[in-house]
Amino acid sequence: MTDSQPLTQAVPVTWRGRFSPRPGLERLRESWLPVAQIVVAATGAYLIGVHVFGHATPMIAITVAISSLGLARDARPKRVVETVIGMLTGILVAEALRLVFDTGWWQLAVTLAATLLVARFLSPSPGFAIAAAIQSTIAMLLPLTGIPFSRLLDGVIGGTLAVLVTALLPRNPQAHALRDARAYFAGFDAAAARMVSALRRGDRLRAERGLEKARALESVGATWRESLETGRSVARVSPFLRGRRAELDRQALILDQMDLATRSLRVVGRRVVYLTDDRQALPVAADLLADIAAAASLVGATLDDPSRCPEARDAVLAIARRLDPAELLPGAPLGHQALLSALRPMVVDLLIATGMAPADARAAIPRI
Incomplete structure (x- = not known):
């Protein structure tokens, strides 16, 4: 995640783009x-x-x-x-x-x-x-x-x-859900990237774009939830899909926690919009949010490879242990410390998404 991402980007449109067979082929495949x-x-x-x-x-x-x-x-x-x-x-x-x-x-x-x-x-x-x-x-x-x-x-x-x-003759209960999950995590990363760039530049416009992207994740999450509920319903009645029930249940846990983490990201986004109004850079908060976004990407990777759960948990734990606003920003204005405090629930949600018990996840965050 870099801070040099443009706010807009020209997308060339050619006759091949307008008449591409790819969407049709994708529909056929599905x-x-x-x-x-x-x-x-x-x-x-x-x-x-x-x-x-x-x-x-x-x-x-x-x-x-x-x-x-x-x-x-x-x-x-x-x-x-x-x-x-x-x-x-x-x-x-x-x-x-x-x-x-x-x-x-x-x-x-x-x-x-x-x-x-x-x-x-x-x-x-x-x-x-x-x-x-x-x-x-x-x-x-x-x-x-x-x-x-x-x-x-x-x-x-x-x-x-x-x-x-x-x-x-059940439909694949994981194919659509995994695709929608990848889209959700990509959207989460894009929203966080805008906010990180805004914090590093003190750019309110980028912060607003990041908040818009975070809000847009609500519809993406609804699509993911529908696909996942369909898969779990089919797996409950199909004798051929019993082995996938546990994995679908794990994905449901990740979805629930990512939904909570995204709500926290929207809270963070609103604070970033407010704090960047004076065009002051906030590098500490930017680095923390960038690390959280990277850890969230690792959580997303566990959907395809559950063996990466310990790696994702360790990455989130490393961030959790640092989340003491008084130590990170001693003597900073209350608004700056409040921004770091808003990151704490997001980290707890990511820890639970890796399979950690909620009580242990809350205990991993320094008390303030």
Whole structure:
């Protein structure tokens, strides 16, 4: 981390950049397993509907399987089950009303209204109601079958296949989470780097940019949390992913502590903005924050290589033992010492992220 980083940088844009195939290839690489899940579930639902139950066109079974899985990153079994229940609700309402009112434009309107009202009563999720409405529309418009509620059976087949595929052909629970974790740590480092540069130069503008970057980490952290929760949910139900549960739990601990550390970084950022207003350099605070950012990068490296946990813990401990504002800045103004004090909770959070017990992490910081 250097203090010569420009505030802005020109990015050349060429026709290759505008029409690069890389984003598409990246989407293909990430989507092959969800595509395989959908193909297996939909094909299986069709074969069961045709060859086991004798349904000529089990379209409902196929659409339920496809819609409940989808290509979204949130592939938690709970979400899949909720989507399936929503679609089955729509099919049930449509089949019941069709027996009473037959089919037509006003019957479609009544069915849609009834389905949406029932779905909203059953679940607060808007997606639940929309899934129910779509399936009720399909069930209302398809030709009649000789057996009442046969489409509901198709929906159960498709939904069951979707849930089974989620557990037996699971998506990689760590790939997205690790990628989002790397993005989070890169953002943390970038925010801290701006603040370090601001402290070394006494530059308020750089401090404000650093604070903006720290605030922007909230959305990055939310994405990481969603990916991690999806991975942990899949690992809980899949017999093939039991060995990854402990690692996913460890990653969840790191996420929680980094979220707290980032909140502390925002507090530090606000103090840096205030203190750099007089254009005075603060090299001691800059060096400490640079060391903390480097230690945070080591914590991030443990996600890929857990064996580096002792190295990361030792690096954070070395910083913790120095965090006595009175010794580092004897006789300094209260505002300068308050800035160093604001670094202390961040160091405690990083220590806990390395696996240290919270009480031991707090005890590692000198008392003031």
